[in-house]
Each structure stands twice: as structure tokens, then as C-alpha cells.
Amino acid sequence: MERSFIFRNPSVLIFLGCLALFTLGVTMMSEAAGSGLISTSFVKTLGKTLCLCLVAIAMDLVWGYCGILSLGHFAFFGLGGYMIGMWLMYARTRDIVVASLANAAIPPTDQEISDAIGNQIFGVVGSAEFPLVWAFSSSLTMQLALVILVPGLLALVFGWLAFRSRVTGVYLSILTQAMTLALALYLFQNDSGLRGNNGLSGLQNIPGADAVPQSVMSLWFLWASALALGLGYLLAAWVVSGKFGSVIRGIRDDEARVRFLGYPVESFKLFIFVLTAIIAGIAGALYYPQAGIINPAEVAPIASIYLAVWVAIGGRGRLYGAVIGAAFVSLVSSWFTGGQVPGFSLGAYTVNWVDWWQVILGLSFVMVTLFAPKGIGGLVDLMTGARAPDRHGADLGPDKGSLQEQEATQ
Amino acid sequence: MTTLLEVSGVSVSFDGFRAINNLSFQIGPAEMRAIIGPNGAGKTTFMDIITGKTRPDEGRVIWGERSVSLLKMSEEKIAQAGVGRKFQRPTVFEDQSVFDNLLLALKKDRSPLSVLFYRRSARDRDKVQDLAAEIGLSDQLSRKSGELSHGQKQWLEIGMLLAQEPRLLLVDEPAAGMTPEEREHTTGILVEAAKTRAVVVVEHDMEFVRRLNCKVTVLHEGSVLAEGSLDHVTKNQDVIDVYLGR
Ligand SMILES: Nc1ncnc2c1ncn2[C@@H]1O[C@H](COP(=O)(O)OP(=O)(O)OP(=O)(O)O)[C@@H](O)[C@H]1O
Numbered sequence: 160m161e162r163s164f165i166f167r168n169p170s171v172l173i174f175l176g177c178l179a180l181f182t183l184g185v186t187m188m189s190e191a192a193g194s195g196l197i198s199t200s201f202v203k204t205l206g207k208t209l210c211l212c213l214v215a216i217a218m219d220l221v222w223g224y225c226g227i228l229s230l231g232h233f234a235f236f237g238l239g240g241y242m243i244g245m246w247l248m249y250a251r252t253r254d255i256v257v258a259s260l261a262n263a264a265i266p267p268t269d270q271e272i273s274d275a276i277g278n279q280i281f282g283v284v285g286s287a288e289f290p291l292v293w294a295f296s297s298s299l300t301m302q303l304a305l306v307i308l309v310p311g312l313l314a315l316v317f318g319w320l321a322f323r324s325r326v327t328g329v330y331l332s333i334l335t336q337a338m339t340l341a342l343a344l345y346l347f348q349n350d351s352g353l354r355g356n357n358g359l360s361g362l363q364n365i366p367g368a369d370a371v372p373q374s375v376m377s378l379w380f381l382w383a384s385a386l387a388l389g390l391g392y393l394l395a396a397w398v399v400s401g402k403f404g405s406v407i408r409g410i411r412d413d414e415a416r417v418r419f420l421g422y423p424v425e426s427f428k429l430f431i432f433v434l435t436a437i438i439a440g441i442a443g444a445l446y447y448p449q450a451g452i453i454n455p456a457e458v459a460p461i462a463s464i465y466l467a468v469w470v471a472i473g474g475r476g477r478l479y480g481a482v483i484g485a486a487f488v489s490l491v492s493s494w495f496t497g498g499q500v501p502g503f504s505l506g507a508y509t510v511n512w513v514d515w516w517q518v519i520l521g522l523s524f525v526m527v528t529l530f531a532p533k534g535i536g537g538l539v540d541l542m543t544g545a546r547a548p549d550r551h552g553a554d555l556g557p558d559k560g561s562l563q564e565q566e567a568t569q
Numbered sequence: 570m571t572t573l574l575e576v577s578g579v580s581v582s583f584d585g586f587r588a589i590n591n592l593s594f595q596i597g598p599a600e601m602r603a604i605i606g607p608n609g610a611g612k613t614t615f616m617d618i619i620t621g622k623t624r625p626d627e628g629r630v631i632w633g634e635r636s637v638s639l640l641k642m643s644e645e646k647i648a649q650a651g652v653g654r655k656f657q658r659p660t661v662f663e664d665q666s667v668f669d670n671l672l673l674a675l676k677k678d679r680s681p682l683s684v685l686f687y688r689r690s691a692r693d694r695d696k697v698q699d700l701a702a703e704i705g706l707s708d709q710l711s712r713k714s715g716e717l718s719h720g721q722k723q724w725l726e727i728g729m730l731l732a733q734e735p736r737l738l739l740v741d742e743p744a745a746g747m748t749p750e751e752r753e754h755t756t757g758i759l760v761e762a763a764k765t766r767a768v769v770v771v772e773h774d775m776e777f778v779r780r781l782n783c784k785v786t787v788l789h790e791g792s793v794l795a796e797g798s799l800d801h802v803t804k805n806q807d808v809i810d811v812y813l814g815r
């Protein structure tokens with residue numbers, strides 16, 4: 160009998176346990192629970208962090224396990240956010256418009272309501288027409304479907320073109336950067352239909368839930384984010400634990416060899432690329448209602464590079480590494496850039512952390528890459544004593560890793 | 570006699586240098602063949618052409634009873650059709666256990682979805698264990714294959730080749746880095762395999778080739794210089810001049 164999945168992967172159980180404890184702890188210390196040890200805005204920060212952990216898992220799957228250094232996964236994250244944002248903005252504006260027109264002497268027609276909503280939403284970009292992309296914005300179900308479909312389809316088309324022509328390595332990374340840059344530039348245009356550089360705002364107000372205070376709403380989103388992270392972690396762990404994981408790690412280490420074993424490498428890459436794009440889209444759809452606003456700067460190329468940095472610092476090729484990296488770096492980062500850390504004076508020069516944090520982050524990325532390629536997750540190996548065999552002596556074989564002098568004479 | 574693989578009039582150039590020059594070659598469905606020749610004769614390139622890694626400039630490569638051309642097929646389709654290959658430098662997945670390496674090679678549906686939902690059956694595990702016994706790695710199954718010695722890696726790769734159950738095995742220098750006893754064992758495995766399938770072995774070691782006891786093809790500068798029994802080709806004056814006499 161084969162042992163069950165959870166039994167073979169105790170780290171999954173540990174992770175889910177920690178996540179549950181964390182969520183419970185935050186809930187009990189929140190303002191909604193009365194104690195107020197954690198402010199509502201910090202609950203939101205933590206909820207957003209969970210979403211970032213989820214997209215980091217996607218990044219780890221595609222890069223750490225499959226070896227595709229995608230520097231464009233924040234495009235999918237942002238698209239997920241835009242898709243849910245459209246419904247949030249439409250439905251919320253509609254509620255406001257209907258309420259304000261309710262007092263009018265003549266009941267408004269549907270056309271009048273629609274025009275008023277259009278005016279409200281697109282006034283900032285000098286338009287009142289609903290663009291085509293908003294066709295389904297009145298339907299939550301449709302927009303939720305689009306959260307999955309839009310990133311999934313973009314990844315499918317992009318990945319199919321790129322993998323089919325066997326673009327790999329740094330060229331693929333550049334291509335993904337180009338993709339996210341193109342998306343950002345497109346969204347920046349006023350006639351993109353998504354309000355140009357204004358983006359979508361007011362997303363923290365959930366339509367039909369005006370009576371729910373933000374302190375409670377923030378908890379709901381925290382729970383939803385924790386649930387999504389837990390499920391995403393389970394899914395990812397299941398995908399990489401079996402033979403599929405074996406194949407994609409093989410692709411990462413020696414793509415040609417996998418091909419000569421008869422595996423359709425391109426299909427595997429495409430599968431992982433699309434799957435991770437969908438996970439990123441879902442993470443984005445949970446993130447932006449907590450952030451309250453999304454604009455094209457969110458899908459700027461640098462965002463996807465940060466994602467790679469988180470995963471590298473946390474330790475790629477292990478799922479909890481990605482989670483630790485994303486949580487640690489993004490929290491520390493918002494602490495430093497939030498201006499709460501007092502600068503200190505070096506006589507003539509005052510170190511301002513808001514500026515210097517970027518430098519520190521960049522340096523630690525270089526340090527980790529050079530000296531601790533396993534990242535923070537490597538500490539777990541140190542604790543559990545799992546180490547690569549220590550090899551000494553001269554190489555005996557023609558290859559690294561062959562029998563070495565000392566072992567041979569033992 | 571039927572042929573499993575027929576290569577005819579194949580040429581390939583790298584930047585104007587003709588690595589393979591109008592080469593023709595045939596092998597039957599259950600035949601052992603040794604290929605020898607000096608360094609740079611084009612032996613590895615010949616295997617690259619059959620497995621789809623290198624596309625020839627001209628010529629034909631015809632496979633199987635239904636005489637399909639391998640030239641239009643992708644590497645994975647060629648492998649699925651039944652061509653297995655062992656590389657000159659052992660290439661195993663160093664980060665994964667010996668068991669996982671063998672499981673990866675086991676003949677199964679290769680599409681992403683069936684791989685995703687693959688459940689390891691007791692039969693597959695037994696198969697892997699049998700293979701491991703055959704290649705002498707039974708007690709190494711849980712070790713990372715990167716920790717194996719050079720000779721063990723060679724064997725693991727031979728095991729992976731057998732696990733694929735190919736109809737044609739292309740084996741590039743299998744005995745390099747092996748002790749004499751290991752070489753003997755390797756000969757045994759290859760001779761056994763050639764009873765039911767076609768095996769092409771590239772090897773420099775004449776003692777090894779002699780023990781394979783099969784027809785020999787001598788390559789030189791990308792084309793066939795001589796073909797026949799080992800004794801026959803070693804008496805050939807051209808062969809002595811370009812290869813043996815050095
Ligand atoms: N991709 C390539 N690009 C350029 N030249 C190549 C390429 N592959 C092979 N060659 C050249 O083709 C010739 C044949 O190489 P090949 O590797 O087939 O020789 P070989 O018979 O396997 O030699 P060895 O016994 O050393 O393994 C060599 O001169 C080599 O430099």
C-alpha cells in the first residue's frame with residue numbers, strides 16, 4: 160500500500176497548522192474581536208501579505224520547480240485584480256446612483272441609470288460610455304469567471320507562442336518582462352477602458368455590505384485569503400509531490416533529457432505556466448479589495464522582479480520557502496518604506512530608510528544568490544540535519560559528483 | 570530480413586564542416602551493432618540525427634514496419650515511437666533519487682494530465698525494483714543519483730533506457746569509467762537486450778566490442794568506412810590506417 164499524500168508530506172500539515180494558528184491569532188487580536196491589539200489597517204496588510212504568499216507559491220512552481228524564470232507573473236496578479244475590481248466598482252457605483260436618483264420626481268429609466276453610472280466611473284477619463292471590456296461588469300459570476308479566464312488565456316497564448324519556438328532562459332525572462340510592460344503601458348492609456356492611470360478605486364467598499372464595518376470586512380478577507388493560500392499550498396504540494404513534480408524538476412535540470420525520455424516538454428511547461436497564472440489571478444482578486452485601489456503601476460515590470468526576489472530570498476524549490484520569503488520581505492519592506500523606521504544621522508549624512516531599503520534589498524538578493532542559494536528555507540535543512548554529502552579528495556571520475564579519492568579508499 | 574531503421578544518404582554540416590557525409594545504415598528489429606571510429610568521426614552526431622536532436626541537410630531516416638520518416642517528428646515523438654538513447658556523458662537527474670529516475674523512464678502515458686493523475690502501483694514499483702536489481706543498484710534506490718559514482722550513473726542510465734522498453738537502443742560509450750567487472754556486466758545486459766530489440770553501441774574499447782560479438786560498422790569522417798565482423802574490419806587496411814594504427 161502506498162502511503163497517503165499528507166503522510167508523505169508532513170510539511171504540508173505543519174504549514175496548514177501554522178496558517179490556521181496565525182489566522183486565529185490575528186482574528187482574536189483584531190478590533191472586531193474587541194481587543195484591538197492589531198489595527199484594522201494592519202489586518203488588511205496581513206491579509207494582503209497572504210495573497211502575496213499565494214502568488215509567491217505560483218512563482219515557486221513556475222521558477223523553483225519548473226525552471227522557467229517568468230518575470231511577468233504580476234501581470235496575471237494585476238489582471239485578476241482588475242477583473243474583480245470592475246465588478247466592485249460597477250456594483251458600488253450603481254448602488255450610489257440608484258440611491259441618489261430614487262428621490263427624483265420621475266423614476267429614472269434603465270438608460271438613465273446606466274448613463275449615470277458610466278458618467279461616474281469614466282468621468283475622470285473624459286468619457287461616459289461603457290467600453291466593451293465592461294460588458295460583464297454587472298455580473299459578479301461573470302467577473303469571477305474572468306478572474307480565472309483572462310490570466311489563464313493570456314498565459315496560454317503567450318506560453319504557447321514562447322514555448323513552441325523553444326524560447327528559454329534569459330530570453331524567456333525578457334519576453335515575460337515585455338509582456339507585463341506592454342500590459343502596463345496599455346492600461347495607462349485612457350482609452351484602454353480601465354480608467355488609465357487612475358485605475359480602479361474604492362474597491363474596499365463591498366457592494367451590498369454597507370452595514371458591515373471595515374474592521375469586520377478586513378477579517379472576512381483575511382479568512383478568504385488564508386483559505387486561498389491553504390488550498391493553493393495543498394494544490395501546489397500535490398502537483399509537485401508525484402511524478403508530475405519529478406518531470407518538471409527534470410525539465411528544470413535538463414530539458415533535453417526529459418524530451419529524449421519521450422515527455423512533451425512544451426506541454427508540461429505550458430500547463431505549469433497557465434496553472435500558475437490562474438493562481439496569480441486569484442491571489443490578485445483577493446489582494447486588491449483589501450488594498451482598495453489598483454492602477455497600472457501595479458503591473459509594472461519591477462513588481463514581477465520583486466516577486467522573483469522574494470522567492471529567491473525565501474528559498475526556491477520548496478513551497479514554504481516561497482511563503483516565508485514573500486511574507487518576510489514584503490512585511491519588512493512595508494515597514495521600512497512606510498516611514499515608521501526612524502532614520503539615523505551619520506554626521507554629515509542622514510540615512511533615510513525609505514531610500515536605503517531598496518539598496519539593502521538589492522544587496523541581500525545578491526548575497527543570497529551568491530552565498531545561500533537555498534535562501535531562508537535552507538535554515539530548515541540546517542535544523543533537520545539534511546545536508547549534501549561532504550565530499551573531499553580529488554575527483555576520480557571524469558565528472559563532478561563521481562567517486563572521490565577518500566571514499567574510494569575507504 | 571526486415572529492417573527496423575534505415576538511414577540513407579544522410580549528410581549534415583556544421584558551419585560548412587561536413588560532420589556526416591552521405592551516410593547509410595540499416596539495422597534489423599533484433600540485432601546488435603557496434604559502431605567504432607576515431608574521435609570526431611560523427612558517431613554521436615549520427616545518434617543525434619536518429620533521435621531528432623540534429624536535423625540533417627539531406628537524406629532519409631525511415632522507421633518501423635509502416636516506414637515512417639523520423640525527420641518530421643519531434644524528439645519526444647521519436648522517443649515515444651521506441652527510440653531510447655544513452656548519452657556519452659551520463660545524464661541522469663542528479664537532484665532526484667535513483668528510484669524516481671527509473672520511475673520517470675518507465676514506459677507509461679507521457680501526457681501532462683495522465684502524469685499528473687498517475688498513481689504509483691505496486692506493479693510499477695516491482696518493475697523499478699527488478700530494473701534496479703538488473704543494474705546492480707538495488708541498495709541505492711533512495712539515494713540521490715547525483716551521489717552515485719560515474720560507473721553507477723552509467724548503469725542508472727542504462728536502467729532508464731531499459732525502463733522505456735524501446736525497440737531501438739542507442740548506447741553511446743556505455744563502458745567509459747567502469748571497472749573490468751562492471752564492463753562485463755554491462756556487456757551481459759546489452760547482449761540480453763539485443764535478443765528482443767535492436768541495439769546500437771558506440772564504443773572505443775576493442776575488448777568490449779569483441780565481447781559483444783556482433784557486426785561492426787566503422788565510421789570515418791562522417792561516412793561508413795567498413796562493415797562486417799570485427800575480425801573482418803580489423804583486417805581492412807583503411808581501418809588500420811585511420812583508426813587502429815594510430
Ligand atoms: N553542434 C555542433 N556544432 C558544430 N560542430 C559539431 C556539432 N556537433 C558535432 N560537431 C562536430 O562534428 C564532428 C563529429 O562529432 P561527433 O561528436 O559526432 O564525434 P564522435 O564520433 O562522437 O567523437 P567521440 O569519439 O569523440 O565521441 C566533430 O568534429 C564535432 O566537432
Ligand SMILES: [Mg+2]
Pocket residue numbers: 612613614657741
Ligand atoms: Mg561521441
